[in-house]
Amino acid sequence: MVDTAPPDEAEILGTAVTASPLAAEAPVRIPVQRYISAGFADLEHERLWPRVWHVACTTDHVADPGDWFEHRLGRYSVVLVRGDDGVLRGFQNVCRHRGNTICQGSGSGASELRCPYHRWTWDLAGRLRELPSRRGFGPLRNEDLGLVPVRVDTWARLVFVNLDLDAEPLADWLEGVPGDIAWAGLDEFRSDYSTVTPVNCNWKVVNEGFSETYHVQGLHREMLASIDDVNAPQRIWNRHSASFQAYGVPSPRLGRNVDTQTVWDSFVETQGGRMGPEYREPCAAPDVPDGQTLQDVIAQKIRDHQATLGVDLSGYDTSQITRLSQYNLFPNSTVLVSADLFTVMTARPGPTPDEGVLAIINLRRMPSAGAPASSPVHVTVPIDAADFGFVLNQDLSVIRTMQNGLHQPGCTHVLLSGEECRIINMHRHLERYLGLEPGGREPDPAE
Numbered sequence: 407m408v409d410t411a412p413p414d415e416a417e418i419l420g421t422a423v424t425a426s427p428l429a430a431e432a433p434v435r436i437p438v439q440r441y442i443s444a445g446f447a448d449l450e451h452e453r454l455w456p457r458v459w460h461v462a463c464t465t466d467h468v469a470d471p472g473d474w475f476e477h478r479l480g481r482y483s484v485v486l487v488r489g490d491d492g493v494l495r496g497f498q499n500v501c502r503h504r505g506n507t508i509c510q511g512s513g514s515g516a517s518e519l520r521c522p523y524h525r526w527t528w529d530l531a532g533r534l535r536e537l538p539s540r541r542g543f544g545p546l547r548n549e550d551l552g553l554v555p556v557r558v559d560t561w562a563r564l565v566f567v568n569l570d571l572d573a574e575p576l577a578d579w580l581e582g583v584p585g586d587i588a589w590a591g592l593d594e595f596r597s598d599y600s601t602v603t604p605v606n607c608n609w610k611v612v613n614e615g616f617s618e619t620y621h622v623q624g625l626h627r628e629m630l631a632s633i634d635d636v637n638a639p640q641r642i643w644n645r646h647s648a649s650f651q652a653y654g655v656p657s658p659r660l661g662r663n664v665d666t667q668t669v670w671d672s673f674v675e676t677q678g679g680r681m682g683p684e685y686r687e688p689c690a691a692p693d694v695p696d697g698q699t700l701q702d703v704i705a706q707k708i709r710d711h712q713a714t715l716g717v718d719l720s721g722y723d724t725s726q727i728t729r730l731s732q733y734n735l736f737p738n739s740t741v742l743v744s745a746d747l748f749t750v751m752t753a754r755p756g757p758t759p760d761e762g763v764l765a766i767i768n769l770r771r772m773p774s775a776g777a778p779a780s781s782p783v784h785v786t787v788p789i790d791a792a793d794f795g796f797v798l799n800q801d802l803s804v805i806r807t808m809q810n811g812l813h814q815p816g817c818t819h820v821l822l823s824g825e826e827c828r829i830i831n832m833h834r835h836l837e838r839y840l841g842l843e844p845g846g847r848e849p850d851p852a853e
Contacts, residue, residue, distance in 0.1 A: 433821040434830050441608040441812045441820075447759040454737065454839045455479055456569040459579045461739045461752050462486060464563045464597040464767060466782050467512065468494055472530070474519075475512040475784075477567060478763075480755035484556055484567050485509045487519065489530040494560070496567050497532050497553035508553075512784055519553070528553050562592035563769060564750065581643040583733055587743055589726065595748045595769035596779035601787045601794075602765050605802075607809035609738060609762040610832075612753035615801050616732070616740040617828040619651060623659055625800050630657040631664055631672035640827060645736035645835050647828040653677070654701035654728045666700055667691045673704060676796050680746060681707040682714070701728050712746055716773030719745050734828050736835050746771060760809050764802075766794065 440446050462477035462484065474487040476499060483499035485508060501508055501521040508521050518535060520527040527536035532553035537543070557568040559576035561584060566576050573579070605612060615621070622635040629635075634652045636659065641648045654673060656664035670691035678685035681704065692703050705724040712719050719727065722745035733741040742749045748771070754763040772779060792802060811817060822830050837844055 433823060434826075434833075435819040435821060436833055437819055438812050438817050440833075440836075441610055441809070442759050444759055447608075447755065449840050450755065450836075451480055451482075453841065454836065455482060455755070457573065457839065458737055459557075459559075459566045459568045459573065459576055460737070461735070461750055461765075461767070462496075462565045462567045463600065463784075464769065464782065465494070465560055465565060466563065466597040466779060467600070467784065468565065469781070470514065472516045473512075473514045474509060474516050476509050478754070480757075482569065483507060484569075485519065486558065486565060486567070487516065487530050491531075493531075494558055494565070495530075495532060496556040496558040498556060498569070500554065501526055502534070502551045502553070514781070562587075562748075563595060563597065564767075579645075580735070581646050583643070583646055583648070583735070583741075586641075586648065587731060587733070587741075590731075590743050590745065590748075591771075592743070592748060592769075595771050597767055597769045597782040598779075599783040599785075600765070600767045601785055601792075602763055603787045603789050603792050604756065605762050605764050605789055605805050606760065607762055607805050608759055608812075609753040609755045611808045611812075612762055612764050612805060613734075613738050613740070613832070614829045615804065616751055616753075617647075617734050617832065618826045619649060620823070620825050621804075623657070625804060626676075626797055628672060629676050629797065630660055631668045632670075632676065633657055633672075635659070642827065642831050645831075646734060647831055648731060648733045649828065651730045651732070652701075652725070652728060653730060654699075654704045666694065669700055680711070682711040699724075704728060708746055712771070716777065717746070717771050718774040719771075734832070736832060737839075764805075 460479065463475050463486065467473070467475045468486050468488045471488050471490050471492060474485060477484045477486060484496050485499040486494065486496045488494050499507055499509055501523065503521065503524055503526045506521050506523040508519055516530065518527050518529055525536070525538050526534070529535050532555060534548040534551045537548075537551075540546075555571065557571055557573055559566050561576060561580060577584075619635045619638050622629055622633060632653055632655070634655050635657050638649055638651045654669065656669050667690070671688060674685050674688060678687075685707070691700070692707075694700055694703055702724050705727040708727050709719040709722075727745045729744065730747075731743045733743070735741060738754065739750060739752045742751070748769040750767040750769075752765040752767075754765060756762045789802060789806070793799060794802070834844060
């Protein structure tokens with residue numbers, strides 16, 4: 407029998423580790439039913455999604471009184487609304503009369519929440535305000551029919567929701583993540599856009615694609631000359647985890663003699679726009695002054711470009727600009743941070759186990775002079791029309807092909823290595839929420 411135990415948490419809890427010490431004695435086996443079984447998806451909807459904090463939007467989406475935003479997570483729907491008193495609240499998006507969905511999409515300037523079916527109406531604090539033809543119902547009290555609240559809290563411009571009113575505070579849920587990334591000053595960012603893209607795969611396929619760097623050598627070979635994917639420390643707290651990748655340096659997989667032009671070409675091809683629009687196309691590598699590295703030159707060009715946007719990055723060193731901190735928040739969000747970057751990618755369940763949603767929130771650091779931010783654009787982007795940049799487009803190409811492979815009769819398990827410890831950690835906590843033994847599965851009634 408294969409030992410499916412994760413790396414010893416006592417050894418790695420709260421410490422930065424590389425992939426090497428996490429080498430497993432045997433692969434960790436995850437039953438494929440977790441990705442394709444309707445029974446397993448039902449169990450997630452019953453025991454996982456109503457009990458965890460998850461990212462819904464940003465405070466920029468609901469900044470002013472009357473702003474509202476619908477957040478969908480599989481079969482669940484929450485409406486977030488900024489009240490007249492400035493308080494941000496969340497409610498289960500359901501009419502207390504016949505169960506109709508009250509709000510769809512997002513908007514601003516609302517003075518009430520009205521069900522379009524029979525015109526039952528609530529104020530922005532969730533109190534029942536109007537009930538047409540009340541006499542036909544007999545005795546009832548408005549205070550008994552308020553909208554059903556959910557827990558709402560914020561961190562770093564992100565709005566989190568939890569359907570469990572008894573859930574632990576968000577600050578405790580996030581463990582050591584806020585302290586670890588405090589250097590980046592995330593409150594200086596504002597959201598400029600967010601997207602929702604339906605995908606033809608299970609939410610875990612999407613989530614796991616952003617939880618390891620093992621795939622860089624296969625899917626993102628253009629990046630190898632400008633990323634150290636080998637000496638990339640990983641950290642596991644309890645539920646959450648992180649990895650840290652240096653850019654502007656070649657992968658050790660390419661050997662010791664990678665020339666400067668090759669590193670430069672790779673950085674320009676995969677993320678040159680960070681240095682300005684003139685670096686989106688191939689060009690000659692710049693001179694590297696004595697005492698500096700190409701990383702230093704890249705970092706300065708990023709500072710120079712941000713300065714043209716009114717953003718001062720002079721207080722951030724080369725490592726903080728060229729290193730990507732990638733946080734995996736259990737169960738389904740990935741937070742990407744550098745001095746000039748703040749992006750959140752969330753994988754959500756879809757209507758069937760073979761469907762999911764990729765939600766992306768992009769934030770940009772605001773000008774140092776404090777120019778006001780505009781409301782973020784929020785749109786649905788079909789996967790066939792999606793263009794999220796060189797690297798993410800490659801990730802989307804795999805999303806298109808993974809789910810069909812998981813249905814093949816010879817595919818009974820997926821195999822995970824110690825290098826994929828963040829995925830293993832996610833599954834171990836998933837098992838705890840679902841009440842399963844490590845490596846266990848929930849029988850599918852259709853089988």
